[in-house]
Amino acid sequence: MKSKMAERGFTLIELVVGISIAAFVVGAASMTTVTMMRLTPQSNNWAIALRQVQNASHWISSDVQMSQGDITVGDGNPTFLTLTIPEWETGAVVPKTYVYEFEDMPDGLKKLMRNNETDGGETMIAEYISGDNDDTNAIYYGPDDTDNPNTLTFTITAVSGNVPPVSRDYEATQRVPPAPAP
Numbered sequence: 001m002k003s004k005m006a007e008r009g010f011t012l013i014e015l016v017v018g019i020s021i022a023a024f025v026v027g028a029a030s031m032t033t034v035t036m037m038r039l040t041p042q043s044n045n046w047a048i049a050l051r052q053v054q055n056a057s058h059w060i061s062s063d064v065q066m067s068q069g070d071i072t073v074g075d076g077n078p079t080f081l082t083l084t085i086p087e088w089e090t091g092a093v094v095p096k097t098y099v100y101e102f103e104d105m106p107d108g109l110k111k112l113m114r115n116n117e118t119d120g121g122e123t124m125i126a127e128y129i130s131g132d133n134d135d136t137n138a139i140y141y142g143p144d145d146t147d148n149p150n151t152l153t154f155t156i157t158a159v160s161g162n163v164p165p166v167s168r169d170y171e172a173t174q175r176v177p178p179a180p181a182p
Helices: 012-066
Strands: 079-089 092-104 110-116 122-129 138-141 151-158 166-173
Touching: 012 079, 012 110, 012 122, 012 151, 012 166
Parallel strands: none
Antiparallel strands: 079 092, 092 110, 110 122, 122 151, 138 151, 151 166
């Protein structure tokens, strides 16, 4: 007959320690999963708002750099910005007027639209822009300003979901300043 010592199993203490370690690992993994499931929508909303701010700044900065002539800053209700950009058309330069305007969206947010007043085209630039006009301000420093000649400074704020608003300040300078008044 074989002795019972050869048929050893786990002791009660070893089982309790093993189960405790397994419970700790499973608990940590489930907490991590729950946290990730909670943070992913917030992270996505923040990224959406940031992308909208970046889109608006890209278009506005690019148009300001190409503009020739005075830039008119509106009150944001609905006109935000008006500028003239020379474009080549059938071998000649044709000045075209672009107007940036806000259109209302649900939830008090706005879309920023770029309207070609000369040809009638319209392009949506950004969505989820804050409806508060104080959040989307712009100042144009004309050619007579000694500190920032021909420079537009503006702030764009966007909101998506339940995350804090994303707001960025930008500055764009005209490459070719407007011609001086006669």
